[in-house]
Amino acid sequence: MSTLITNIAELMTQDLEHKVLKNAAMVIEGERIAWLGAAAAAPAADDSVDAGGRAVLPGWVDSHTHLVFAGDRTAEFEARMAGESYSAGGIAVTVEATRRTTDFDLTRLALARVAEAVAQGTTYLETKTGYGLDVEQEARSARIASTVADEVTFLGAHLVPAGSDADAYTELVCGPMLDAVRPYVRWADVFCEEGAFTAEQSRRVLEACRSAGLGLRVHGNQLGVGPGVQLAAELGAASVDHVNYLAPADVTALADSWSGWDPETGSGRRGTVATCLPACDLSTRQALAPGRELLDAGVQVALASNANPGTSYTSSMAFCVATAVLQMRLSVHEAVRAATYGGALALHREAGNDADGERAVGSLAVGHRADLHMLNAPSATHLAYRPGMPLTYAVWRAGVRAR
Ligand SMILES: N=CN[C@@H](CCC(=O)O)C(=O)O
Ligand SMILES: [Zn+2]
Structure with a gap:
């Protein structure tokens, strides 16, 4: 037909x-x-x-969402609008609500969020675990995510749960938790930031997940200049997301990561996409990620919604594109490209034709x-x-x- x-x-x-x-x-x-x-x-x-x-x-390719959750964080948002700043600690509120929710309701909630995204033009979507934070709950989130999204990322290293020792929790993530989620996920991610995971802990998680055959992603440089971008580039992560606070060496590392890669043939070493999350930046009142400067430096850039109840309660990619044009000084073509081809590049789904097992998305x-x-x-x-x-x-x- x-x-x-x-x-x-x-x-x-x-x-x-x-x-x-x-x-x-x-x-x-x-x-x-x-x-x-x-x-x-x-x-x-x-x-x-x-x-x-x-x-x-092309339909939007949303390469960064957190859709498997229950509850909301209106009070935290209101406090932020009254002058509080965002901190990783708010994640615990969502973990609490998510753990109390049945599989049926969690699936229903996630599916409704995917339907909202599709109704706004999203045709390919990644989502993450990260609101379970114990072995059983992370495995449950990964299983549910695998029934609602195209790509699933393991984010057990989202926050150290209250009362846990950070290094002991990191070992749990790298061992039993990774084993439990492995059947459901293609990617692993870590929140490498002050108040979440240190560079050493992040490296440990990423290396363990890479050894288990997962592709890597990093939440990095969201709240301050930090080690996330360098770690992502060094370990060959597919993307580093947020990228609000960048030293000149971070921009260089991201640009250099693509040198030698040929988009026509896909040959050469793939680099690390810088994924900007403008809806999150507005909702947390951070300076917008320097998308213009990244593109000018030759970095591959994606735009994603980061839909989640804490920092970005929207799946509107059109809103992200409009903000990228109006506030980040991208052209319309550049912004649409970052929200389509860029997202596909960040998920290694930009290539694939009649002869391949997988068809390209995002173009x-x-x-x-x-x-x-x-x-x-x-x-x-x-x-x-x-x-x-x-x-x-x-x-x-x-x-x-x-x-
Ligand atoms: N920054 C870390 N993780 C999410 C926020 C999660 C939350 O606050 O619930 C993000 O990408 O912004
Ligand atoms: Zn995120």
């Missing part, structure tokens, strides 16, 4: 050539993109959809997964020009209409 989508005013492909086509059309066939190009040259298909002069871009090209976001607007510029407006008109996920 093939479907022709025609009368597309702007088709922002975010492919390796950065093509933006005007008066375009595309054909999707099953889960894949079968053709794209000028509307006048479109082939016939079984079915057709008139885009009515709207813009089409539109023949053989890639048909993950499309149609806006109720003639161009992607409207995402920043009309911030906060409900611009998602239609969504296809793996070729299936999801909204």
